[in-house]
Amino acid sequence: MVAETAISDPSPSVPPRKHTEVAVGILLRPDGAMLLSTRPPGKPYAGYWEFPGGKLEAGETVEQALRRELIEELGVTIGAASVWKVTEHDYPHALVRLHWCKVREWTGEFEMREGQTMAWQQMPLTVAPVLPGAYPVLQWLAEERGLPPVAI
């Protein structure tokens, strides 16, 4: 009886996890290729492929954060960017809310400022593994192109 009560008792002492807001850019070339890069050493999931971006700082909009991150990481300045999709992923290190923006205009030369490797990729991708938080967006991008679901 006592054990049953303990098991069915929800745990009000565990606070809900706070979301970490992340701006992510899907940089698209006119031929449809998209830019992926590897996560730098020292970060969770180092070496995994991801779309460029990073966490919002206090007071920033998604577009501002994305512009700042892409200058910091890649040395390019993006043109207009608006949010296309919003997804969430619950990692052991963080509960992230990803704000995905398609970006078709930028200026500057690509420079891997954090020791990453970059690759322009058509679908199906030839690089792996990709961060699990990016899977839903890869499926939508494949759908848009009339391609079969991405095998991950």
Ligand SMILES: Nc1nc2c([nH]c(=O)n2[C@H]2C[C@H](O)[C@@H](COP(=O)(O)OP(=O)(O)OP(=O)(O)O)O2)c(=O)[nH]1
């Ligand atoms: N940039 C990026 N982040 C992604 C993708 N998919 C995905 O789940 N994420 C997650 C991984 C991280 O938990 C989070 C991004 O955080 P981050 O640590 O890379 O951001 P940051 O550059 O601002 O990091 P920091 O060094 O300033 O702490 O979003 C993706 O495709 N691109």
